[in-house]
Amino acid sequence: MSAAAEPSALPHAAPPHRSLAARLADAASRSWQAILLAVPYLWLLVFFLAPFLIVVKISLALSEIALPPYTSLWQWTEDGALSIQLYFQNYAYLIEDTLYLSGYLNALKIAAISTALCLIVGYPIAYGIARSAPTTRNILLLLVILPFWTSFLLRIYAWMGILNKQGLINNVLVFFGVIDQPIEMMNTDFAVYLGIVYSYLPFMVLPLYVTLEKMDPSLWEAAMDLGSRRWQVFVDVTLPLSVPGIVAGGLLVFIPATGEYVIPALLGNPSSPMIGRVLFDEFYSNRDWPVASAVAVVLLILLVVPILMFQHYQMRQAEEGK
Amino acid sequence: MRHGRSTFLTVWLVAGFVFLYGPILLMMAYSFNASRLATVWGGFSTKWYGELFANKMVIDAALLSLQIAAVSATVATILGTMAGIALARFGRFRGRLLFSGMVTAPLVMPEVITGLSLLLLFVAMEGAFGWPAGRGMMTITIAHITFSMAYVAVVIQSRLAQVDVSLEEAAMDLGSRPAQVLVDITLPLLAPAMVSGWLLAFTLSLDDLVISTFTSGPGATTLPMLIFSKVRLGLTPDINALATIIIVAVTTVVVIGTVVSNRIQHRRLVEGSRSRG
Numbered sequence: 001m002s003a004a005a006e007p008s009a010l011p012h013a014a015p016p017h018r019s020l021a022a023r024l025a026d027a028a029s030r031s032w033q034a035i036l037l038a039v040p041y042l043w044l045l046v047f048f049l050a051p052f053l054i055v056v057k058i059s060l061a062l063s064e065i066a067l068p069p070y071t072s073l074w075q076w077t078e079d080g081a082l083s084i085q086l087y088f089q090n091y092a093y094l095i096e097d098t099l100y101l102s103g104y105l106n107a108l109k110i111a112a113i114s115t116a117l118c119l120i121v122g123y124p125i126a127y128g129i130a131r132s133a134p135t136t137r138n139i140l141l142l143l144v145i146l147p148f149w150t151s152f153l154l155r156i157y158a159w160m161g162i163l164n165k166q167g168l169i170n171n172v173l174v175f176f177g178v179i180d181q182p183i184e185m186m187n188t189d190f191a192v193y194l195g196i197v198y199s200y201l202p203f204m205v206l207p208l209y210v211t212l213e214k215m216d217p218s219l220w221e222a223a224m225d226l227g228s229r230r231w232q233v234f235v236d237v238t239l240p241l242s243v244p245g246i247v248a249g250g251l252l253v254f255i256p257a258t259g260e261y262v263i264p265a266l267l268g269n270p271s272s273p274m275i276g277r278v279l280f281d282e283f284y285s286n287r288d289w290p291v292a293s294a295v296a297v298v299l300l301i302l303l304v305v306p307i308l309m310f311q312h313y314q315m316r317q318a319e320e321g322k
Numbered sequence: 323m324r325h326g327r328s329t330f331l332t333v334w335l336v337a338g339f340v341f342l343y344g345p346i347l348l349m350m351a352y353s354f355n356a357s358r359l360a361t362v363w364g365g366f367s368t369k370w371y372g373e374l375f376a377n378k379m380v381i382d383a384a385l386l387s388l389q390i391a392a393v394s395a396t397v398a399t400i401l402g403t404m405a406g407i408a409l410a411r412f413g414r415f416r417g418r419l420l421f422s423g424m425v426t427a428p429l430v431m432p433e434v435i436t437g438l439s440l441l442l443l444f445v446a447m448e449g450a451f452g453w454p455a456g457r458g459m460m461t462i463t464i465a466h467i468t469f470s471m472a473y474v475a476v477v478i479q480s481r482l483a484q485v486d487v488s489l490e491e492a493a494m495d496l497g498s499r500p501a502q503v504l505v506d507i508t509l510p511l512l513a514p515a516m517v518s519g520w521l522l523a524f525t526l527s528l529d530d531l532v533i534s535t536f537t538s539g540p541g542a543t544t545l546p547m548l549i550f551s552k553v554r555l556g557l558t559p560d561i562n563a564l565a566t567i568i569i570v571a572v573t574t575v576v577v578i579g580t581v582v583s584n585r586i587q588h589r590r591l592v593e594g595s596r597s598r599g
Contacts, residue, residue, distance in 0.1 A: 032501045037412065037421075040405035040471065044424040047468040051439030054446050068445050125338040128331035140335070142580060147342050149522075149576045151529045153546050154565040157553050158345035161352065164557070166359070168348065201342065230328065252430060259432020261532050266553065276434045280532075283438065293442070296435045307430060314426045318409065318479050 052300070059293035060086045070290050090294035100295065103275040104302065110189065110264075110274060111257040114196035118204040118253050119246060121197060126208035126245070127238070130215075141209065148202040156195050156266050163191050163267070191267035192274075196257050204249040211245030212238070244313070251310040255303055275299055346569060353562035370563040379548060380564065387528055387545040390459060394466035395523035399516055401467065402474025402523070407508065409475065410482035411490075428472035437536030440465045444537065457539030465537040466530060470523035477522065481515035482508075511590075514583035521579050525572055 061070040074084045094100040129140045147155065162168045163185040170182035185191055215238065223233040261276040268274065273281075275295065283292040327335075353371075357364025374380055405425050409418075428436065444454055444461050454460050489511075493503045509516075531546040538547065552558055 033408075033412065036404050036504075037408040037415070040401045040408070040425075040475075041417070041421055043401055043468070043471070044405075044421070047440065047443070047464060048424050048428065049420075051436075051443040054442045055435075055439045058442055068449065121338065121341075124331055124334040128327055128335040128338075131327045131331065142577075143339060144342070146573060146576065147346070149525050150346070150569045150572050151546070151565070153529065153531055153549055153553075154349070154561075154568065155346065157549070157561060157565065158349040160553070161349060161557055161562075162345055166362070198341070198345070201338075255430040256432055259434050261434050262550070276432060279434050279438065283536075289442070292438060296438050299432065300435055303432070307427060310430050311423055311426050314429075314476075315422060318422075318476075318483060 055293045055296050058290055059090055059297045060088070061290050062087050062089065063288045063290050068289070069287060087290075090290050091298070093291060094294055094298060100275070100278060103273055103278040103295075104298070106272055107258045107260075107274040107276065107299075108302070110192055110196070111254050111260075114193050114200070114257055115204075115250050115254040117193060117197045118200055119250065122201055122204035122249065123208060123246075125201075126205045126212055129205075129209055130212035137213075144202050144205050144209075152199055153262060155199055156263055159191070159195055159198065160186065160266060163194070186267065187269050188267075189269060189272075192264055192269075195263040195267045196253075196260065199263065200253040200257060203252040207248035207252065208242065208245040211242045211248075215241055247309070248313050248317075251306050251313070255306050255310065258303060259299060349562050350566045350569065353559070353566040355559060355562075358559060370560045371567075374560045374563050374567075377560070379543075380545075380560075383543050383545045383548040386459065386542065390463050390466060390544065391524045391527035394463045394470060394527045395520050397463075398467045398470040398523040399474050399520045402471040402519055403478050403512065403516055405471065405475040406478025406482060407504070407512075410479045411487075411508075425472050425475045428469045429476065431469075433530075433532035434536075436469060437465070437533040440468070440533065441536040457537060458542035461537045461539070462534050462542065462544065465533050466523075466527040469530075469533065470526045473522050473526060474516075474519035477515050477519040478512060481512060485511050514586050517579060517583050521576060525576075528568075528572075 057073060058070050061073055063069060064071050071085070071087075073086065074082055077083050125144070129137055129144070132140060160167075164170070165182045165184065165186070167185075169185065170179075173179045174182060219237050219241075220233055223237050224230075228236065258274075259276045259279075260274060261280050264274045264277050265280075268277070279292055279295045279299070282288055282295060286292075354366050354368065355363055356367035356369065405421075408415075409422055409425065412418075440461075441457070444457055448454060448456070454464075490503050490507050493507050494500065498506065529546060530544075531550055534544045535547055535550075538544070549561060549564065552561055
C-alpha cells in the first residue's frame with residue numbers, strides 16, 4: 001500500500017475527449033489532491049502505525065541494563081548471516097504472575113460495569129434532551145459537552161474533595177446522624193466507578209442523543225394512538241431503535257475506560273489495580289520495557305474487536321452524513 | 323412533533339446536571355476558602371490565588387502547556403482538515419480502509435498504549451537517526467498532534483458530509499480547477515468547523531496527562547503533570563484556585579467560540595437563502 005495512494009475514482013474524472021491543456025491541468029490538480037492525502041497519511045503511518053510495530057518488536061526482546069534497556073532482536077553473525085532472536089518469555093510471564101491476569105480482569109470488569117452505569121444514567125438524559133423544545137435542546141447539549149472541554153484531571157480531583165474522609169458526603173452524613181463514623185470511600189472500586197461515569201458521561205449521552213433525535217416522532221404517536229402506554233412505547237419502539245446509539249456510546253466509554261490510568265491512580269484501590277496502572281508502574285517503577293510492551297500488546301488484542309466495531313460504526317455515520 | 327418531556331425525564335435531567343456541575347462548582351467555591359483544610363470553610367479569601375501566581379513552577383508549566391497546545395492545535399488542524407477532506411471528498415482510493423482506520427483509532431485508543439508506543443518510537447528513532455535528540459517539548463507536541471488531528475478530521479468530515487457537494491461541482495463546471503475550488507469554496511465553508519476543531523485540539527492538548535508523561539523528558543513538565551504530582555499527595559488549596567482559573571478560561575473561550583461559529587453559520591444560511599431567493 002503506497003502512502004501517496006492516488007485517488008483512483010475521483011468524482012470529477014476528466015472525460016477522454018478533453019484537450020491536452022485541460023488534461024494537464026487535471027493531472028496537476030490530481031497531484032495536488034495526492035499531496036492533500038499523502039501528508040496526513042504519512043504522518044499517521046510514522047507516528048501512529050509504526051509505534052505499534054515497535055511495541056510488538058520490543059515485547060519480543062529481553063530486558064537488559066543498557067540504553068535502550070532491551071536486547072536487539074536481530075544481529076549479524078560473524079559469517080555475515082542475519083540471526084533473529086525472539087523471546088516469548090514476557091508473554092509467559094504475564095500468565096505466570098497473577099498480578100497481570102487480575103489486572104486485565106479488573107480492568108474489563110470495572111470498564112463493563114461503568115459502561116452499564118453510564119448507560120443507565122445517560123439514557124434518560126439523552127432522551128430528555130431529544131424530547132425538549134429545539135431552542136432548549138441546543139443549550140442542554142452545550143451543557144453536556146462543556147465538562148468534556150474542561151480538564152479531565154481537575155474534574156477527578158474535584159471528587160477527591162467530596163469522597164474524602166473529611167469530605168462533603170461524609171460530613172453531611174455524619175451531620176444528619178446517618179452514620180457515626182466517616183466511611184472510607186476514597187481508594188475503593190466505588191470511587192473508580194463514580195469517576196469513570198462522571199468523566200465519560202458526555203461520550204455516552206452524545207451518540208444516544210444523535211440516534212434519539214433522528215427518530216421519527218410519528219412512530220411514538222402511532223404507537224400511542226394504537227393504545228400503547230408511554231413505557232410500552234419506550235420498550236417496544238424507542239429502545240430497539242436506539243440500539244446503534246447504545247452500541248456507539250458503550251464503545252466510546254468501554255474501550256478507553258479499560259486502559260484508564262488517571263482515575264484508578266487517584267481514586268482507586270492500589271491493592272487491586274486496573275491494567276493501565278499495572279502497565280504504567282511496570283514501565284516507570286520496574287523499568288521493564290519489554291514486559292510493559294507485552295502488557296500493551298495483550299491489552300490491544302483484548303480491545304481489537306471493540307475497536308473494529310467502533311470504526312465500523314464511525315464509518316457508517318460518516319457516510320450517512322452525521 | 324410533541325415535545326412532551328415527562329416529569330421523570332425532567333427530574334432526571336436536573337439531577338444529571340447537578341451531578342455534572344456540582345463537584346466543579348464546589349471545587350471553585352473552595353478555592354476562596356481561607357482555611358488550609360480543604361474541606362472546612364474558614365471564611366472568604368483570595369490568598370491561594372496569590373500563592374499560585376507567586377509559584378514559578380506553576381507559571382513555567384502553564385506557559386509550556388500553552389505553547390505546546392497552540393503549536394499542536396495549529397498543526398493538528400491543518401493535518402486533520404486535509405485528512406477530513408480526503409475522507410469526505412475523495413471517494414474510494416487505494417489504502418482508504420487503513421487511512422480511515424488510523425484516523426478513527428486514536429479516538430478510543432487507551433492513552434497508556436498510545437503514550438508507550440510513541441515513547442518507544444522516539445527512542446528507536448533517536449537510536450537510528452539521532453532525531454529527536456532527547457525528549458521534551460518537541461516530542462510532546464508531535465504526540466499531541468497525532469491524537470488531536472483525529473478529532474479535527476472527524477469534525478471536518480462530518481461538516482463536509484452536511485455541505486452539499488453541488489456547490490463545489492458547480493464551481494468545477496464553471497471551469498475552476500480543483501485546487502481553486504478548495505481555496506475559494508471548500509475552505510471558507512469549513513472555517514467554522516476548523517475553528518471548533520482547533521479549539522478542541524487546543525483543550526485536548528492542554529488537558530493531556532498520560533501521553534505527555536510518556537513522551538516528556540527531564541526538564542519538560544506540563545501543567546497536568548505538575549497538577550498530578552501535587553494531587554497524588556492529597557488535596558492542596560492552590561490547585562483549587564488553579565482549577566478555577568482553567569475552568570473559567572476554557573468555558574469562556576468555548577462558549578464564545580460556539581456562539582461565534584453558530585453566528586457565522588447562521589449568517590451564511592441567511593445570505594445563501596437571500597441570494598437564492
